[in-house]
Amino acid sequence: MSWDIVVIGAGPVGLCFARALAGSGLRVAVLEQQPGSVLENPEDDGREIALTHRSHRLLHDYGLWPHIADENVATLRDAVVLDGDDEQGLLFSHRESGQSQLGWLVSNHAIRRAAWQALQAENAGNVEIIDNARVAHVEANAHGAKVRLADGREFAAELLVAADSRFSESRRALGIRADFLDFGRSMLLVRMRHEVPHDSVSWEWFRYGQTLALLPLHDANTSSVVLTLTRAELDALLALDEDSFNADIACRFDGRLGQMQRISACRQYPLVGVYPERFYSTRFALIGDAAVGMHPVTAHGFNFGLLSVDALARRILDALQHGEPIWHERLLADYDAEHRAATRPLYLATTLVARLYGDDRPPAKALRKLALGAGRLAKPFRQLVMHGLTHPDEDMPLGGLRKWAMRLRPR
Ligand SMILES: Cc1cc2nc3c(=O)[nH]c(=O)nc-3n(C[C@H](O)[C@H](O)[C@H](O)COP(=O)(O)OP(=O)(O)OC[C@H]3O[C@@H](n4cnc5c(N)ncnc54)[C@H](O)[C@@H]3O)c2cc1C
Numbered sequence: 001m002s003w004d005i006v007v008i009g010a011g012p013v014g015l016c017f018a019r020a021l022a023g024s025g026l027r028v029a030v031l032e033q034q035p036g037s038v039l040e041n042p043e044d045d046g047r048e049i050a051l052t053h054r055s056h057r058l059l060h061d062y063g064l065w066p067h068i069a070d071e072n073v074a075t076l077r078d079a080v081v082l083d084g085d086d087e088q089g090l091l092f093s094h095r096e097s098g099q100s101q102l103g104w105l106v107s108n109h110a111i112r113r114a115a116w117q118a119l120q121a122e123n124a125g126n127v128e129i130i131d132n133a134r135v136a137h138v139e140a141n142a143h144g145a146k147v148r149l150a151d152g153r154e155f156a157a158e159l160l161v162a163a164d165s166r167f168s169e170s171r172r173a174l175g176i177r178a179d180f181l182d183f184g185r186s187m188l189l190v191r192m193r194h195e196v197p198h199d200s201v202s203w204e205w206f207r208y209g210q211t212l213a214l215l216p217l218h219d220a221n222t223s224s225v226v227l228t229l230t231r232a233e234l235d236a237l238l239a240l241d242e243d244s245f246n247a248d249i250a251c252r253f254d255g256r257l258g259q260m261q262r263i264s265a266c267r268q269y270p271l272v273g274v275y276p277e278r279f280y281s282t283r284f285a286l287i288g289d290a291a292v293g294m295h296p297v298t299a300h301g302f303n304f305g306l307l308s309v310d311a312l313a314r315r316i317l318d319a320l321q322h323g324e325p326i327w328h329e330r331l332l333a334d335y336d337a338e339h340r341a342a343t344r345p346l347y348l349a350t351t352l353v354a355r356l357y358g359d360d361r362p363p364a365k366a367l368r369k370l371a372l373g374a375g376r377l378a379k380p381f382r383q384l385v386m387h388g389l390t391h392p393d394e395d396m397p398l399g400g401l402r403k404w405a406m407r408l409r410p411r
Contacts, residue, residue, distance in 0.1 A: 001029075001154075001155055001156070002027075002155075002156045002157070003027045003028065003029045003155060003156070003157040003158075004026040004027045004028065004157065004158050004159065004326065005021070005026055005027075005028045005029075005157055005158065005159045005160075005161060005316075005326070006028075006029045006030075006031060006145065006147055006155050006157035006159075006160050006161070007028065007029070007030045007031070007161045007162075007163055008031050008135050008138075008147070008160070008161070008162050008163060008164045008170050009030075009031075009032060009162065009163035009164035009165065009288070009290070010030045010031075010032035010034070010039055010116075010129055010131075010163075011112070011163060011164075011165065011288065011289075012108065012111045012112050012115055012288075012302060012305065013163045013287055013288025013289070013302070013305035013306070013308070013309060014030055014032070014161075014163030014164075014287075014288065015030070015039075015112070015115035015116060015119060015129075016058075016062050016064070016115055016305070016306060016309045017161065017163060017287055017288075017309045017312070017313060018030050018119055018127045018129070019062045019063065019064070019115060019118050019119050019122070019127075020062055020309055020310070020313035020317075021126070021127065021313055021316065021317070022119060022122055022123045022124055022126065022127050023122070023123075023124040023126065024126065024316075024317055024320060025124075025126055025320070026126060026316070026320065026326070027126055028126060028127045028128070029127075029128050029129075029130055029155060029157070030127065030128070030129045030130065031130050031133040031135055031147065031149070031155070032129065032130070032131050032133060033132070033133060033134040033135070034131065034132075035131050035132055036129070036131040036132075039112070039116050039129065039131060040113070040116055041113065042109040042112040042113055042116075043109060044107065044109045044264070045108055045109055045267060046108075046189035046190070046191070046224070046264065046265070046266075046267035047107070047108035047109075047189065047267075048074075048105045048106070048107055048108070048215045048217065048224045049105065049106050049107070049108050049111060049299070049302050050076055050103055050104075050105055050202070050215070050299035050303075051103050051104045051105070051106060051302070051303065052103050052303050052388070052389045052390070053099070053103065053389065053390045053391060053392045054303070054306075054307075054391070054392055054393065055103075055302070055303045055306045056103070056104055056392070057392045058306045058309070058310055059111075059114075059306070062115075062118060062309075063118040063121065063122050064111065064114040064115055064117075064118045065114070067113070067114035067117040067118055067121075068106060068110050068111070068114045069110065070218070071218050072106055072107045072110035072218070073104055073105070073106050073110075073218065074104065074105040074106075074200070074215075074216050074217045074218045075101050075104065075105075075200045075216070076101055076102050076103040076104055076105050076200065076202055076216065077094050077100075077101050077102065077199070077200035077201060078091060078092060078093045078094055078102060078199075078200070078201045078202075079091075079092040079102055079201065079202045079203075079204070080092070080201055080202070080203050080204070081203075081204045081205075081206075081372065081375075082203065082204070082205040082206065083205075083206050083357070083368050083369060083372050084206070084207065084208055084365065084368070084369070085207075086369075086372070088376075089372070090372050090375045090376050090382075092382055092385065092386055092389075094386075094390075096379070096382055096383055096386055097383070097386035097387065097389070097390040098390070099390040101200070101390075102386065102389050102390060103389055103390070105202075105215055105216065105217065105224075108302075111302070133149050133153070134149060134150040134151075135147055135148075135149060135150075135164070135169070135170065136148055136149060136150040137173070138160060138170045138173050138174060138284075139173075139174075140160050140174060140281065140282055140283040140284045141282055141283070142282060142283070144156055144157065144158060144283060145157045145158070145159065145160035145283045145284060147160065157283075158283070158325070158326060158327050159283055159284070159285070159316075159326055159327040160283060160284045160285075161284075161285050161286075161287060161312070162284070162285070162286050162287070162290045163287050163288045163289075163290055164290055165288075165289050165290060165293075166272065166274045166289040166290065166293025167274075168286065168289075168290035170284075170290075171276060171286055171290055174281050174284050175281065176276050176277065176278060176281060176286070177276065177277045178274050178275065178276035178277065179273075179274070179275050179276075179277075180272060180273070180274050181272065181273040181274070181295075181351060182270075182271070182272050183271035183272070183273070183295065183354060183355075183358065184230070184271075185228050185229060185230060185231075185271045185358065186228070186229065186230070186231050186234055186268050186269060186270050186271060187226055187227065187228050187268065187269045187271060187296065188226070188227040188228075188229070188234050188237070188238075188266055188267070188268055189224060189225070189226050189266065189267045189268075189269070190224070190225050190227075190249075190262055190264055190265075190266045190267070191217070191222060191223070191224050191225070191262070191263050191264035192222070192223060192224075192225050192246075192249060192260045192261060192262055192263065193219075193221055193222050193260065193261045193263050194221055194222075194223065194250075194257035194258055194259070194260045194261075195221070195257065195258025195259050195260075196221075196256065196257045196258045197220040197221055198214065198216035198217075198220065198221070198222075198223050198257075199216075199220075200216050201216060202214060202215050202216060204297065205253075206357035206358075206368065207252070208360045208365075209360060210227065210228065210229055210233075210252065211227070211228040211297070211357065211358065212225070212226070212227055212228075212252055212253065213225070213226035213227075213228075213297075214226075214253070214257070222263070223257075225249060225260075226296075227249075227252070228271065228358075234268060238266060242262065245262060246259070246260050246261050246262055249262075269296075271295060271296075271354075272293065273293055273294065273295045273347070273350070273351055273354075274289075274292070274293030275292060275293070275344075275347055276291065278336055279291045279308075279332075279335065279336045279339055279340065280332035280333070280335065280336050282329070283327045284332075285312055285332055285335060286308075287305065287308040287309060287312055288305035288308060288309075289301060289305065291304075291305075291308050291339060291343075292304045292305075292308070292339075292343045292347060294346075294347065294350060295350050295351065295354045297350060297353060297354050297357075298346060298349070298350045298353070300346060300350070304339075304342070304343050304346075307339065307342050307343070308339050311335050311338045311339050311342070312335045312339075315331050315334060315335055316331070319331055356368060356371070
């Protein structure tokens with residue numbers, strides 16, 4: 001069967017990309033290995049996604065937002081970063097941003113379900129989601145792209161788009177090299193009720209030997225707790241009985257949230273960052289985590305995924321309108337340049353932060369304190385970060401700085 005575009009992966013990014021092309025007249029197939037029942041009603045995977053104002057706008061544009069139930073949305077008013085036994089921390093306050101909140105927290109499964117529903121509601125018949133479709137072989141050259149499924153079915157397309165996760169098999173099959181960074185730690189995600197209300201403030205607490213995050217949820221006394229430890233330490237924690245587990249987590253937060261109680265299953269994710277040397281090759285483009293696999297500490301993976309959808313879909317629709325090929329090398333190279341400029345600085349900064357604040361040796365500890373203290377003093381720095389988070393047209397926290405630096409480049 002022949003298509004204009006074949007997308008591999010119906011994760012949140014693959015579905016948003018398909019939704020961005022719904023109604024365009026392009027024939028789009030989305031191939032997903034999971035069954036349709038899972039796409040329609042995805043299981044809660046524990047992830048709470050912090051969304052910037054730009055992402056919020058894009059989710060409106062793609063028609064997802066009305067499909068997200070209120071109880072799956074939480075206000076992210078302020079964010080605090082703490083180091084060691086620091087009491088004060090570095091506060092990113094909405095007041096310095098000129099907005100009523102820094103962002104939103106939305107459950108990942110709610111985003112996935114909303115993307116599916118938006119596509120069902122607004123698909124003009126040009127997008128087909130093909131479930132139980134595990135891609136086993138891909139090829140792409142100047143004449144077109146081909147995909148073969150594990151069950152032998154074949155699909156031909158003008159353009160192949162990979163949204164098949166940070167461990168993208170199609171990226172590897174088509175020879176795009178990628179830097180993988182294994183942080184040697186895993187994240188444990190669990191929803192907890194706590195005595196002291198969260199006040200819609202998120203915490204990132206770089207303690208010694210562990211990193212804790214607290215993500216406020218819709219209910220004032222419920223948060224998602226994210227714990228970064230070695231795999232062995234997580235296993236030991238998970239072996240505790242219920243009361244000991246609750247007491248252990250409350251103690252990790254120094255009792256600042258009062259008593260705590262687990263109200264969900266625990267989920268684990270290995271910490272691996274991925275950045276490929278390019279986001280395209282002939283008739284092939286990468287989006288979502290297949291393009292940029294972020295460490296979650298700066299909460300930007302899906303935000304970047306939406307940027308990749310926007311940057312690629314915009315160019316494809318523009319080419320279509322002007323009667324130009326949607327797979328043209330120049331179009332893909334322009335997409336690559338835009339997405340690289342939007343993501344590379346924060347990817348590198350995130351890696352640096354994760355390494356520095358995961359290091360407990362005395363010189364690193366001193367540097368950690370120094371960096372946080374400098375952030376406290378430097379109001380312009382905080383405002384720059386918050387402008388990136390809260391401006392609906394800004395593509396990343398340090399976007400203002402990047403644009404400013406571009407203007408200073410010699411021409
Ligand atoms: C703990 C944690 C917290 C996070 N917090 C945030 C946050 O606060 N803010 C934020 O912006 N981001 C966050 N992220 C990142 C965010 O979850 C990801 O960026 C996002 O889910 C990526 O979506 P995706 O569609 O690109 O990939 P995925 O969700 O990985 O989906 C890939 C899809 O491709 C399918 N697939 C793979 N291989 C094949 C194949 N061969 N054939 C057919 N189908 C295939 C898979 O089944 C899957 O459905 C977090 C991530 C983690 C792990």
